[in-house]
Amino acid sequence: MQNIPFRLLCQSDPNIQVGLNGRMDHGPLDTLAQRAKAARQFRKLTQTQVAQRAGVNQSDISKIERGDTLRPTGLLQIARAYECDPHWLDTGDGLPPWDQRGTLNASGIYQRTGDSNVRPGPLVRGSGRYPLISYVQAGEWTAIHDNFQPRDVEEWPVTHLNLGENGYVLRVNGDSMTAPGERWSFPHGMLLFVNPDKDPVPGQFVIVRRERDKEATFKKLIKIDGELFLEAINPAWPKRYIQLEPGDAWCGVVVDASFGNLP
Missing domain, CATH: 1.10.260.40 (lambda repressor-like DNA-binding domains)
Incomplete structure (x- = not known):
């Protein structure tokens, strides 16, 4: 300009x-x-x-x-x-x-x-600044984004990264992606900054909407014997590997994570 x-x-x-x-x-x-x-x-x-x-x-x-x-x-x-x-x-x-x-x-x-x-x-x-939304909203983001209002959410976390025009933020829920002592670990409550327009590749952390429960999930994308799986990186998680099924949909790639503004 x-x-x-x-x-x-x-x-x-x-x-x-x-x-x-x-x-x-x-x-x-x-x-x-x-x-x-x-x-x-x-x-x-x-x-x-x-x-x-x-x-x-x-x-x-x-x-x-x-x-x-x-x-x-x-x-x-x-x-x-x-x-x-x-x-x-x-x-x-x-x-x-x-x-x-x-x-x-x-x-x-x-x-x-x-x-x-x-x-x-x-x-x-x-x-x-991007909206902090729920996992249900993330699963429907492409459908609801155009009519989304800034006042529909209370928090707008800031990132120095460009998440694209449709970027959003999620908060980690649960311990499936917690891996103490490992390079990558995403404890409960951590913020995830998501670019929904980025094409996922194996090895990245992704948000996927599961067709069976109509809700998004956060996992690591991996390939085993030519098939795509979602991995929970917590070594103690009871079901660490989930194979992608027909109807599952990509909701974005996680490009950054933080706890937001610390005291």
């Missing part, structure tokens, strides 16, 4: 002013309508351009900005069109796009502007 000086950006809109500190000074941003309009104007986009980026109708954007729609569908896609934090757009909590002081480069890295002695850091902004 082209870098536009703050003052030139704001000259065309009397509702957006630049303070002495060079930051954006807005009027009230208490409603979704106000935040959506402010984010669009900051990005110098028309309603039609936002609609095209988000895959919605221009009338949907117009209704949001008029305040006619309080729970719009496709809010995550609209937030991506604004390149802003979806949680901020929905609730007002978090950083607005003009407080993030940088742009995305071609590699998906957050490049700070006007700071030549600072090296580019990992992206921690709207697309670096």
Whole structure:
């Protein structure tokens, strides 16, 4: 995206002013309508351009900005069109796009502007926050994602990794993937950052929806005699190997794990 000086950006809109500190000074941003309009104007986009980026109708954007729609569908896609934090757009909590002081480069890295002695850091902004969902939701994620609302979950963990447009987070439940003393161990309560658009290969840790119980499970993908199996890496687990069956579906590859913000 082209870098536009703050003052030139704001000259065309009397509702957006630049303070002495060079930051954006807005009027009230208490409603979704106000935040959506402010984010669009900051990005110098028309309603039609936002609609095209988000895959919605221009009338949907117009209704949001008029305040006619309080729970719009496709809010995550609209937030991506604004390149802003979806949680901020929905609730007002978090950083607005003009407080993030940088742009995305071609590699998906957050490049700070006007700071030549600072090296580019990992992206921690709207697309670096992902919803913490349940294993039932994970199993249905491709079906429910388009209508998913940021307020549908309470936690949005942050990662420096790009999980793709449909990324999500799960919390480890149980001890099947705990392996004390081994290289990889995922204790109960650990956060899993999942890229559902990444193709799984044997040796990776994956989320798979089992057809028999309609719920996702977290396991290691392995190949035995040419057949794909799911492995519970806990050596004491009673049933460590589960063969994939017809109807089982990939829900993503785990690309990172952590306990989140430690005290």
